[in-house]
Amino acid sequence: MNGNKSTLVIVFLMVTIGVSLVSYLLFNHVSRATHETSGDLPQLTSSEWTQKSLDPAILHRGGTQFKLRCSRCHGYNGEGGHMAPALRDSSALKTKGDTNAMVSIIWYGMPEAGMPGWGHRLLPADIVALTVYIKSLQEESKP
Numbered sequence: 001m002n003g004n005k006s007t008l009v010i011v012f013l014m015v016t017i018g019v020s021l022v023s024y025l026l027f028n029h030v031s032r033a034t035h036e037t038s039g040d041l042p043q044l045t046s047s048e049w050t051q052k053s054l055d056p057a058i059l060h061r062g063g064t065q066f067k068l069r070c071s072r073c074h075g076y077n078g079e080g081g082h083m084a085p086a087l088r089d090s091s092a093l094k095t096k097g098d099t100n101a102m103v104s105i106i107w108y109g110m111p112e113a114g115m116p117g118w119g120h121r122l123l124p125a126d127i128v129a130l131t132v133y134i135k136s137l138q139e140e141s142k143p
């Protein structure tokens with residue numbers, strides 16, 4: 001009688017531990033996939049950037065993301081605000097219109113300067129689209 005009971009308790013414990021372990025592993029996997037950086041920092045060649053800049057869907061995606069996430073600091077059309085510099089005149093900026101430098105700043109941010117990093121919050125394709133959009137603003141406002 002007593003022996004049977006302890007076997008039952010052991011089996012019960014093992015099943016409980018097993019189920020917790022499996023759900024922990026599953027949950028961990030899912031949360032990794034959705035909350036952490038979903039890829040590596042995109043670094044493209046200049047012809048790849050040019051190709052993307054000619055795709056109206058990418059430009060539109062970048063513009064939409066910009067208005068949603070960046071305009072409160074950088075202005076609705078990248079004209080700048082009291083929180084952050086204008087992004088339209090590349091000559092006045094650190095990145096000087098270098099697309100790979102811009103994509104890197106958008107990805108990692110400059111936390112000490114008040115520019116948040118977006119690499120762990122947005123899809124790599126969104127960050128590329130944002131860069132294409134900002135580049136288009138800079139081209140548009142060149143004298």
Ligand code: HEC
Pocket residue numbers: 065066069070071072073074083084085087092093094095096102105106110113114115116118130131134
């Ligand atoms: C909370 C305010 C804030 C938000 C939101 C924000 N930025 Fe910034 N950003 C800054 C500040 C401040 C700087 C300037 C940092 C410096 O140069 O010292 C900056 C700098 C930059 C630069 C580099 C400019 C240079 O000098 O070359 C880029 C590119 C940029 N931001 C893009 C974005 C994009 C794209 C988004 C939206 C996804 C965004 N920012 C959202 C505050 C912000």
